[in-house]
Amino acid sequence: MAPIxxxxxxxxxxxxxxxSIDTLMPTSAKISWIKDxxxxxxxxxEVGSFVSAKLLPQMADTAxxxxxxxxIKNLEVAVLVPNFHGALAAIDAGAKKISxxxxxxxxxxxxxxxxxxxxxxxxxxxxxxxxxSLPIExxxxxxxxxxxxxxxxLEGPIPEDVVVEKAELLMANGAAEVGLSDTxxxxxxxxxxxxxxxxxxxxxxxxxxxIHLHNTRGLGLANALAAYQxxxxxxxxxxxxxxxxxxxxxxxxxxxTEDLVFMFEAMGVNTGINLEKLIEIRKFLLTxxxxxxxxxFTPDAGLPKGFELTSNFNx
Amino acid sequence: MAPIxxxxxxxxxxxxxxxSIDTLMPTSAKISWIKDxxxxxxxxxEVGSFVSAKLLPQMADTAxxxxxxxxIKNLEVAVLVPNFHGALAAIDAGAKKISxxxxxxxxxxxxxxxxxxxxxxxxxxxxxxxxxSLPIExxxxxxxxxxxxxxxxLEGPIPEDVVVEKAELLMANGAAEVGLSDTxxxxxxxxxxxxxxxxxxxxxxxxxxxIHLHNTRGLGLANALAAYQxxxxxxxxxxxxxxxxxxxxxxxxxxxTEDLVFMFEAMGVNTGINLEKLIEIRKFLLTxxxxxxxxxFTPDAGLPKGFELTSNFNx
Numbered sequence: 001m002a003p004i005x006x007x008x009x010x011x012x013x014x015x016x017x018x019x020s021i022d023t024l025m026p027t028s029a030k031i032s033w034i035k036d037x038x039x040x041x042x043x044x045x046e047v048g049s050f051v052s053a054k055l056l057p058q059m060a061d062t063a064x065x066x067x068x069x070x071x072i073k074n075l076e077v078a079v080l081v082p083n084f085h086g087a088l089a090a091i092d093a094g095a096k097k098i099s100x101x102x103x104x105x106x107x108x109x110x111x112x113x114x115x116x117x118x119x120x121x122x123x124x125x126x127x128x129x130x131x132x133s134l135p136i137e138x139x140x141x142x143x144x145x146x147x148x149x150x151x152x153x154l155e156g157p158i159p160e161d162v163v164v165e166k167a168e169l170l171m172a173n174g175a176a177e178v179g180l181s182d183t184x185x186x187x188x189x190x191x192x193x194x195x196x197x198x199x200x201x202x203x204x205x206x207x208x209x210x211i212h213l214h215n216t217r218g219l220g221l222a223n224a225l226a227a228y229q230x231x232x233x234x235x236x237x238x239x240x241x242x243x244x245x246x247x248x249x250x251x252x253x254x255x256x257t258e259d260l261v262f263m264f265e266a267m268g269v270n271t272g273i274n275l276e277k278l279i280e281i282r283k284f285l286l287t288x289x290x291x292x293x294x295x296x297f298t299p300d301a302g303l304p305k306g307f308e309l310t311s312n313f314n315x
Numbered sequence: 316m317a318p319i320x321x322x323x324x325x326x327x328x329x330x331x332x333x334x335s336i337d338t339l340m341p342t343s344a345k346i347s348w349i350k351d352x353x354x355x356x357x358x359x360x361e362v363g364s365f366v367s368a369k370l371l372p373q374m375a376d377t378a379x380x381x382x383x384x385x386x387i388k389n390l391e392v393a394v395l396v397p398n399f400h401g402a403l404a405a406i407d408a409g410a411k412k413i414s415x416x417x418x419x420x421x422x423x424x425x426x427x428x429x430x431x432x433x434x435x436x437x438x439x440x441x442x443x444x445x446x447x448s449l450p451i452e453x454x455x456x457x458x459x460x461x462x463x464x465x466x467x468x469l470e471g472p473i474p475e476d477v478v479v480e481k482a483e484l485l486m487a488n489g490a491a492e493v494g495l496s497d498t499x500x501x502x503x504x505x506x507x508x509x510x511x512x513x514x515x516x517x518x519x520x521x522x523x524x525x526i527h528l529h530n531t532r533g534l535g536l537a538n539a540l541a542a543y544q545x546x547x548x549x550x551x552x553x554x555x556x557x558x559x560x561x562x563x564x565x566x567x568x569x570x571x572t573e574d575l576v577f578m579f580e581a582m583g584v585n586t587g588i589n590l591e592k593l594i595e596i597r598k599f600l601l602t603x604x605x606x607x608x609x610x611x612f613t614p615d616a617g618l619p620k621g622f623e624l625t626s627n628f629n630x
Contacts, residue, residue: 156621186619188581189540217619218574218612219581222536225504259533266503266534297533304501304532306471 005272007264008044008234009257010210011037014065015046015080016254017242018058021292027061029288031068034075036281037239041273042257044076044097045069046236050086066093082113083120087127090140097141099179100124104166105152108183112147117166121173128174144170145179145212149195151186160195167199167208177207180232182223185216185253189226196230210234213255215241220255221263228269235260239278240285241295258282262298268310275309320587322579323359323549324572325525326352329380330361330395331569332557333373336607342376344603346383349390351596352554356588357572359391359412360384361551365401381408397428398435402442405455412456414494415439419481420467423498427462432481436488443489459485460494460527464510466501475510482514482523492522495547497538500531500568504541511545525549528570530556535570536578543584550575554593555600556610573597577613583625590624 014030025033034045047069048062062079069077070093078097081087090098102124103109106117113120124144131139148155149163167178180195192211199208211227213220213236224235238254258279264271279299286294329349333340340348349360362384363377377394384392385408393412396402405413417439418424421432428435439459446454463470464478482493495510507526514523526542528535528551539550553569576588594614601609 151619151621153620156619184619185616188578190582190584216612216616217577218571219536219578221534222540222578225537225540256533262532263503263534263537267505269505297531301500301531304466304471304499305468306466 005043006233006270007228009042009261009271009273010044010046010078010234010236011042011239011257012046012212012236012254013238013240013242013257015048015059016236017238017240019049019056020243020253021058021289023289023292024058025288027064027068030061030065033281033284033288034065034069035072036284037278038072038075040277040281041271042278043074043272044078044234046078046080046099049080049082050089050093051080051082063089063093066090066095070094070096081127083115084123084126084130087123087142088130091131091134091138095140097143098127099143099145100127100175101147101181102144102166102170103147103152103183104158104163105148105155107154108148108152111154121169124170124173124175141176142174143177143179143210144175145181145210146170146199147181147183149180150182150188150191151184153184160191160198163195164198164202167203171203171207177209178203179210179212179234180208180227181212182214183212185214187213187223188219189222192223192226193230196227196232200231205231208232210236212236214253215255216253221259224255224260224263228264240282242285242289242292256296256298258296259298262303265310266307270310275303320358321548321585322543324357324576324586324588325359325361325393325549325551326357326554326572327361327527327551327569328553328555328557328572330363330374331551332553332555334364334371335558335568336373336604338604338607339373340603342379342383345376345380348596348599348603349380349384350387351599352593353387353390355592355596356586357593358389358587359393359549361393361395361414364395364397365404365408366395366397378404378408381405381410385409385411396442398430399438399441399445402438402457403445406446406449406453410455412458413442414458414460415442415490416462416496417459417481417485418462418467418498419473419478420463420470422469423463423467426469436484439485439488439490456491457489458492458494458525459490460496460525461485461514462496462498464495465497465503465506466499468499475506475513478510479513479517482518486518486522492524493518494525494527494549495523495542496527497529498527500529502528502538503534504537507538507541508545511542511547515546520546523547525551527551529568530570531568536574539570539575539578543579555597557600557604557607571611571613573611574613577618580625581622585625590618
């Protein structure tokens with residue numbers, strides 16, 4: 001049984017990180033990395049994405065990665081799916097959690113998935129129907145995430161009323177939960193606070209518990225703090241801030257798992273993760289991906305003198 | 316008259332930034348940079364430090380820099396002083412605000428200033444006496460900052476009771492105000508919240524209004540957010556995160572002014588600073604200090620599409 005923690009850190013490096021870099025990590029290396037993460041106390045990993053292998057060759061082996069990881073102790077195996085077809089493949093492979101990204105910006109969703117809001121909502125309803133037809137023990141947790149919720153690189157600002165309305169639509173069409181996603185790195189803490197409160201109020205406190213933040217403009221951890229204060233308890237992040245970085249230096253896409261864990265542990269918020277061990281396994285990334293930037297302030301600076309982890313990590 | 320803003324950004328690049336790098340910036344370049352900053356709406360700049368020129372040759376021209384900046388419109392010229400002697404020089408030069416760093420860690424203060432707590436407190440009392448002997452219009456604002464308040468690289472954790480006690484001592488000995496300083500980059504948001512509340516409660520709400528944060532472990536802006544929420548309204552930061560960086564890449568010492576201004580402006584908190592202009596004048600640093608790292612996520616990523624500054628900047 002996984003230990004009780006105050007927050008859940010959902011590591012997205014093997015999906016969001018690897019899909020954003022050119023290097024193809026071999027399947028065995030992915031599985032080995034994910035096992036190491038679980039061994040540090042990371043309780044959820046998004047291990048891949050069931051998208052077209054033509055579009056994202058880095059994700060072509062996702063079924064094998066799920067198969068190689070689904071029996072790892074104390075680990076929830078999550079995957080991203082773009083559509084009904086992907087959801088079927090994810091369920092067949094044995095994923096325990098599936099997330100479908102729903103761009104609140106229709107311009108963005110058309111560009112990203114080549115479909116309209118209505119079409120994606122239909123897929124969500126079909127996925128729900130299919131899940132409900134399965135024996136209970138085979139049903140995955142099904143989340144839809146509100147991408148571009150904090151603004152869109154194509155449309156600019158997204159009205160908050162629209163985000164709330166889409167959250168309600170996602171729930172009405174069969175998502176078990178919605179997530180908030182700052183796809184573009186546009187979010188600020190005040191906006192995070194407002195949107196979390198409004199969506200929780202619209203769809204139910206327990207139906208919005210997770211957030212996916214980027215550090216594009218350096219506000220990643222400040223936004224995570226605001227989200228935590230507003231009641232969010234699941235945080236996506238990427239080891240080494242891997243992936244998604246058109247801007248150098250330091251302007252990573254995803255927030256850095258090591259820095260996020262340091263923030264929470266320093267605050268006395270239990271993550272269940274052994275930070276020293278987590279920093280130790282960065283070596284794997286540095287040797288496996290020698291040409292890709294690996295970020296993180298805390299790993300570079302080291303832990304403060306006399307720092308004590310709050311997490312009771314003793315597996 | 317300076318415009319009314321929600322927060323005061325106190326730019327410390329010309330002092331904390333330049334003292335931390337080997338490059339000597341010529342006096343005329345310093346003055347030119349500070350004028351440019353004021354022209355962007357930066358209302359306070361710490362322009363230098365009255366320390367021994369042997370110890371910090373980068374600060375040897377501080378009197379000339381003060382002289383060259385004290386008549387800049389809408390600009391408060393602040394300086395750092397380590398002792399009574401430095402305070403006299405600062406007042407002679409015409410500084411409007413003087414800050415004396417008082418390490419809460421006695422090990423650190425002995426190493427930094429080569430003196431005991433008792434000796435520094437005596438100096439503070441002498442500075443107060445001297446200031447009070449001056450005609451009112453010549454009296455500078457005199458702040459003492461609680462360095463290593465969030466932990467010390469030599470002593471480790473500093474008990475919060477001790478920080479509060481030192482704040483009271485600084486006020487009792489004649490400081491007009493105390494500031495909180497995370498010299499070591501050890502602070503976390505929960506600790507910031509607790510310490511700000513405790514010190515305000517001990518010395519008076521209006522006697523602690525400023526904080527000096529570092530981004531050593533990536534938590535700089537999250538700590539700034541927590542400080543803002545707890546009632547802090549003056550924030551030290553350094554353009555380009557200049558200076559104080561033994562760790563690379565991205566692990567700057569000071570928090571980056573551009574990112575801090577972006578966070579506040581995005582939240583609707585008026586800084587009085589024109590962010591686009593501020594990013595524009597980074598070119599000066601890049602050309603004047605070609606061998607020193609210049610940081611900042613927001614400048615690299617650019618402002619979000621459709622982003623509007625809240626500051627009514629129209630000088």
